[in-house]
Amino acid sequence: MLTVTLAATVSMRIPPLNPSLVSSVVTSLDPVKTSHTSRGLATSDSKSSKNTKSAKPTNMPAMIPTPAPSTSPSKSPSTPPSNSPTTAPSKSPSKAPSMSPTSSPSKSPTTSPSSPPGYRRRALMEGEERVKEQIPLERRLEIIEEMAPFGAKSDSSFFFTYDLISRKSCDALIEYMDKSLEHVIERRVELPVGSSTGAEHLHDAWTPFEDGISNQFDKKLYAEDLVELIGREETLKIIDFFEQSLGNLTIDCLYLARHAEPAGDLYLVPWHVDDYATLEITLNDNYEGGHVLHLNADGVHKTDNRPGSATAHMDDIVHGITPNTNGAKYMLIVKHHFNHPEKEGVVRLSRDIVDAIEISRLSK
Numbered sequence: 001m002l003t004v005t006l007a008a009t010v011s012m013r014i015p016p017l018n019p020s021l022v023s024s025v026v027t028s029l030d031p032v033k034t035s036h037t038s039r040g041l042a043t044s045d046s047k048s049s050k051n052t053k054s055a056k057p058t059n060m061p062a063m064i065p066t067p068a069p070s071t072s073p074s075k076s077p078s079t080p081p082s083n084s085p086t087t088a089p090s091k092s093p094s095k096a097p098s099m100s101p102t103s104s105p106s107k108s109p110t111t112s113p114s115s116p117p118g119y120r121r122r123a124l125m126e127g128e129e130r131v132k133e134q135i136p137l138e139r140r141l142e143i144i145e146e147m148a149p150f151g152a153k154s155d156s157s158f159f160f161t162y163d164l165i166s167r168k169s170c171d172a173l174i175e176y177m178d179k180s181l182e183h184v185i186e187r188r189v190e191l192p193v194g195s196s197t198g199a200e201h202l203h204d205a206w207t208p209f210e211d212g213i214s215n216q217f218d219k220k221l222y223a224e225d226l227v228e229l230i231g232r233e234e235t236l237k238i239i240d241f242f243e244q245s246l247g248n249l250t251i252d253c254l255y256l257a258r259h260a261e262p263a264g265d266l267y268l269v270p271w272h273v274d275d276y277a278t279l280e281i282t283l284n285d286n287y288e289g290g291h292v293l294h295l296n297a298d299g300v301h302k303t304d305n306r307p308g309s310a311t312a313h314m315d316d317i318v319h320g321i322t323p324n325t326n327g328a329k330y331m332l333i334v335k336h337h338f339n340h341p342e343k344e345g346v347v348r349l350s351r352d353i354v355d356a357i358e359i360s361r362l363s364k
Contacts (some may be wrong), residue, residue, distance in 0.1 A: 131320035287327030
């Protein structure tokens with residue numbers, strides 16, 4: 001049974017950004033501009049398809065706790081809570097050792113639509129609906145059915161835990177992110193526009209949207225940086241939860257994200273499915289909105305945004321994010337991409353890497 005400790009609420013001080021400086025950063029001249037690779041209900045120019053995948057666990061147990069946390073000491077995130085709203089008659093995926101860059105498993109190519117719809121940051125189009133917490137079962141099943149060609153399943157599940165990392169670690173990551181952003185703004189750096197798939201592979205920082213870093217800023221994080229910022233033990237906890245939740249997959253993408261308020265009436269992330277497995281750790285709580293909602297046949301599930309909490313899911317669950325308002329949301333994102341040759345053999349974080357960093361530190 002998963003028990004958690006309710007930490008006292010602590011407001012984190014995030015330095016305000018100078019709007020005049022933000023607006024002066026040019027972000028539309030990227031020679032490696034990439035399409036978003038999530039597949040959803042919205043229409044855009046995305047051309048990605050889902051042809052091959054790495055091996056992934058099947059019949060994973062649902063771990064979707066929604067009740068308020070208790071005051072008991074926190075335990076391992078791999079233990080499902082007894083009051084979970086959904087259950088699956090299967091065993092948990094086993095933990096697997098970190099894989100070498102050349103040993104990533106794969107499946108044979110499968111047939112899929114050649115041009116699945118993607119999404120870009122834009123206003124909702126006529127007939128589309130906002131991501132919301134209350135959706136009737138009939139409509140939920142319709143949404144899932146519309147995205148079934150891209151891997152969506154009605155019985156999909158996700159994983160959640162409180163306090164995967166400490167408040168101290170969250171604060172350290174936020175401070176590092178703010179310093180990186182201030183550096184970009186003050187030096188008027190021209191950031192590339194792209195998704196984590198292409199941009200994270202080629203650049204240290206980028207913005208996913210045309211209107212630039214005033215709305216969203218992403219910063220690649222190297223394993224050495226993560227260990228230095230939050231320590232070896234907390235870094236290993238992230239690797240453990242990734243493997244316990246998502247199985248024997250390499251971590252090929254690691255970055256920090258800052259989501260500010262959308263400009264005007266633009267909407268950020270409608271209902272969609274990803275072409276990657278992902279773990280997201282919330283770092284702060286002094287903002288409104290920005291909730292990740294997961295949708296399956298059992299309902300629409302909203303997880304707690306408490307700093308240090310983590311959500312993980314495969315690429316078969318429909319999900320979206322409510323508009324972020326009144327403050328910026330900070331996250332640590334960990335991913336494994338499917339069907340992206342440029343990620344083949346890439347390992348950003350593993351136990352072997354963390355051990356090598358520790359050996360190097362001790363030898364100095």
